[in-house]
Amino acid sequence: VxxxxxxxxxxxxxxxxxxxxxxxxxxxxxxxxxxxxxxxxxxxxxxxxxxxxxxxxxxxxxxxxxxxxxxxxxxxxxxxxxxxxxxxxxxxxxxxxxxxxxxxxxxxxxxxxxxxxxxxxxxxxxxxxxxxxxxxxxxxxxxxxxxxxxxxxxxxxxxxxxxxxxxxxLNTAAFDQSSAEAHGLQGLLPEKTSHVFLSLNRYERKKNLGLALKALAVLRCSLPSAKRAAVHLVVAGGYDERVTENVQHYIELKELAEQLHLEDCVTFLRSPSDSLKVALLRVSTAVLYTPSREHFGIVPVEAMYCSCPVIAVNSGGPLESVVDGETGFLCEPTADSFSKAMERLIGEPQLCRDMGQAGRRRVQEKFSxxxxxxxxxxxxxxxxx
Incomplete structure (x- = not known):
């Protein structure tokens, strides 16, 4: 397209x-x-x-x-x-x-x-x-x-x-035109949420979406109890009822969230609208990009254009799109590695802003x-x- x-x-x-x-x-x-x-x-x-x-x-x-x-x-x-x-x-x-x-x-x-x-x-x-x-x-x-x-x-x-x-x-004009008004997020996130982490991928097993859930579970264990309620994960992605794997994996992820006791701090969205996707990117602390050896992956580019840092697996396409330590973090595909990057962005809001600005510049220069x-x-x- x-x-x-x-x-x-x-x-x-x-x-x-x-x-x-x-x-x-x-x-x-x-x-x-x-x-x-x-x-x-x-x-x-x-x-x-x-x-x-x-x-x-x-x-x-x-x-x-x-x-x-x-x-x-x-x-x-x-x-x-x-x-x-x-x-x-x-x-x-x-x-x-x-x-x-x-x-x-x-x-x-x-x-x-x-x-x-x-x-x-x-x-x-x-x-x-x-x-x-x-x-x-x-x-x-x-x-x-x-x-x-x-x-x-x-x-x-x-x-x-x-x-x-x-x-x-990235068709940046489409992102600039998309509405990111607050009403698109009303009722979607708990009122006390101040740090949103976003996983944006199709509901397919190869995307390793469970890593985002496991990283959140580890992160919550390392945060003081008073700060846990402020952190929320949104798992959003393409979903087609005709595709058996989409249906099965959506159920699997919901079950994993229950096993990790994350029901109250995770929201699952199926095929969100473009405007809602942009709204989420603009309010998120970071995007969690979990596939390994992904051939390229447009999601990190979308996130960076929306001034959102990217936490991605250190293999495949993200090695060419994400600049480690500048526009986000490239991590080992483990819950511990991802959670440490998440915790750092929570604790250093200025770093989060700097990475967001650097990411937007990179997209404008290289991926427009x-x-x-x-x-x-x-x-x-x-x-x-």
Missing amino acids: DAAVALKSQGCSVQIWTAHHDPTHCFSETLDPDLHVVCVGDWLPTSVCGYLHALCAYIRMIYVALYLVFLSGVDYDVIFCDQVSVCIPALRLSRRRKKVLFYCHFPDQLLTQRKSALKKLYRAPIDWLEERTTGMADMILVNSQFTAGVFRETFGSLSRVRTDVLYPS LQAFSDQLYEYIIRLSQ
């Missing part, structure tokens, strides 16, 4: 083609009538009895590609293919061969577990297909230096293929939509010539 918005700002004519678009559960930018979203193939299943998610995703994307090439009648110069590479061969079937740019967020085969022989057998052709089709793109972009390294390690046959880094951007737009537009022009 950011790529589409960025290219439109450069004067390009842009269409988004997808297999699913729900106007009631989508990025707000896609509701703009000037950004044309075409949805085809939503009738195809996303899974079979709760299984075969990857295979179904591949089939849906191949259908979208074939529809675009053979049935749409749309004239285009360059195709920007995001995340799923399997549709690239279909996109190359056009009689008027157009260039394909593939944006790799992270190798899909590394985002799934293989606990059984049957799962390994199922994934083998899918993994092979991912590597083979990725190499068929005319240009490959990755979202961080970390992802570039993982790309070379994972796709052995593509180790010599050039990959350029295009950091994801304008910087992303200019770089992406150069790649598009290069391919279209």
